[in-house]
Amino acid sequence: MNTYIPEGYKSLLGVYDTQKAIGLLKRLFEDQLAANLNLFRVSAPLFLEESSGLNDNLNGYERPVSFDILQTGREAQVVQSLAKWKRMALYRYDFYPGKGLYTDMNAIRRDEDVLDNLHSVYVDQWDWEKVIERRDRNLDYLKSTVMDIVAAVCETQRTMRAIYPQLQVLPELEQAARSRYDAEGKSMLQQYQLLQGREDDERSAWEAAMEAWQKEADSAAKRTQTAAQQDYDAWQDALKYYRDKANAEQKAADGKTYNTGAAAPAQRTESLSSAAAESLERAMGNYFRAGDSASAQSLLAQYSGRMTPAQKKRFAALFSRYDAEAGI
Numbered sequence: 513m514n515t516y517i518p519e520g521y522k523s524l525l526g527v528y529d530t531q532k533a534i535g536l537l538k539r540l541f542e543d544q545l546a547a548n549l550n551l552f553r554v555s556a557p558l559f560l561e562e563s564s565g566l567n568d569n570l571n572g573y574e575r576p577v578s579f580d581i582l583q584t585g586r587e588a589q590v591v592q593s594l595a596k597w598k599r600m601a602l603y604r605y606d607f608y609p610g611k612g613l614y615t616d617m618n619a620i621r622r623d624e625d626v627l628d629n630l631h632s633v634y635v636d637q638w639d640w641e642k643v644i645e646r647r648d649r650n651l652d653y654l655k656s657t658v659m660d661i662v663a664a665v666c667e668t669q670r671t672m673r674a675i676y677p678q679l680q681v682l683p684e685l686e687q688a689a690r691s692r693y694d695a696e697g698k699s700m701l702q703q704y705q706l707l708q709g710r711e712d713d714e715r716s717a718w719e720a721a722m723e724a725w726q727k728e729a730d731s732a733a734k735r736t737q738t739a740a741q742q743d744y745d746a747w748q749d750a751l752k753y754y755r756d757k758a759n760a761e762q763k764a765a766d767g768k769t770y771n772t773g774a775a776a777p778a779q780r781t782e783s784l785s786s787a788a789a790e791s792l793e794r795a796m797g798n799y800f801r802a803g804d805s806a807s808a809q810s811l812l813a814q815y816s817g818r819m820t821p822a823q824k825k826r827f828a829a830l831f832s833r834y835d836a837e838a839g840i
Contacts, residue, residue, distance in 0.1 A: 516628055524678040533676060538616075541668045542638070546614060548660040551640055554601060556615040559588045566600060568593035574623040590620045598641035612642025751798045758791040758811075784818045793830060800834040808836070816840045 525533055545551060559579075560567050567576055567589045576589040591597070594617050601613060619635040627633065644653070666685050673679045784792070792815060799808040812827060819827065824840045831838040 524681070525676065529676075533672065536675070537668060537672055540671050541664060542614065542616075544664040544667050545638075545640070545661065548664050549612060549614075549640070549642060549657065550610055551612045551614040551642065552607075554605070554613045554615050556594055556617045556639065557591060557597065558618060559590045560597070562587040562589050566597045567591055568595045568597075570621075574621060577620050577622055591617070592619055592621055594639045598639060602641055602643055607643050609643045609645045609648075612640060614638060614640035751795065751802075754791050754795040754798065758788055758795055758815075783820050784815060784823060788815075789819070789823050789826070793827065796827070796830060800830075800836070805834065805836050808834075812838060812840065 523530060542553070546553065562578065563586065568591075569576070570592055574592060576592055578587055578589050580586070581588055594615070598613065598615075605613065607613065615638070617635065617637055617639045619637075621633060621635055624631055624633055669679075669682075669685050673682070792811060796808040796811055799805065799811070808831070812831070816824065816827075819840070824838075828838040828840060
């Protein structure tokens with residue numbers, strides 16, 4: 513462990529008075545911070561169940577201190593950070609917007625990178641969290657909160673200087689803190705405005721690109737719909753043509769039968785011509801491709817009595833290609 517002591521440093525209080533002053537300082541600051549930010553004190557856990565997922569893993573590689581609990585048989589972890597737990601606590605305490613919590617957190621960070629007089633494996637620090645409205649997520653609210661924290665620090669120092677006159681040699685924090693804060697605040701505002709301007713430009717470009725894309729998508733959808741309708745109309749026309757042709761050829765062949773499937777009692781049944789058989793095959797094929805196997809079966813039943821053995825074999829093969837039963 514490397515302990516760094518600034519050159520010329522000398523404790524203004526004795527060892528025990530330093531301990532007393534630290535305890536008083538913590539109580540004063542807690543009260544002042546709570547009053548300025550509308551915070552309420554809650555007790556923080558020293559350890560959490562590993563399965564809860566509430567222990568923050570910091571940078572992702574720090575190992576928590578773990579141990580098993582005899583009576584529950586579960587694994588627990590000493591907290592490393594309360595970042596997740598505080599949000600859960602705000603929900604469980606049902607705090608409304610404008611109200612928050614603070615706690616005195618004790619933790620162990622076994623993988624702390626640097627150990628010196630400012631960094632330790634043992635952590636003792638304040639933690640606070642507050643519920644705010646969505647409209648308060650802006651730079652002005654952030655600046656106001658920072659000023660409230662600065663005011664709490666400065667008020668605490670004034671009280672400590674009054675109780676311990678030895679501390680009068682230290683400079684007052686308020687003026688220096690406010691001056692530095694104002695300078696940093698202006699710099700933050702400039703950066704925020706710059707980023708805001710970039711975001712506005714980028715959003716405008718994105719909206720223009722989205723509008724152009726939407727127009728092109730609508731146009732493409734319309735073209736696709738038109739083409740699909742044209743294909744469907746052409747298929748219907750072809751189907752009507754071949755069916756009408758088959759009926760006309762049937763009528764020409766027997767002179768009396770038209771779309772009934774039955775011949776006149778005194779009429780000799782004529783076999784299908786090769787042209788009629790070809791038209792029937794095309795019509796049935798169109799029905800099958802359209803998923804209308806019932807219409808193909810109907811045509812087959814209507815004309816199967818006039819088919820030659822070779823034609824029946826030909827139509828049976830057609831039905832087989834579409835996994836349908838010809839039954840002839």
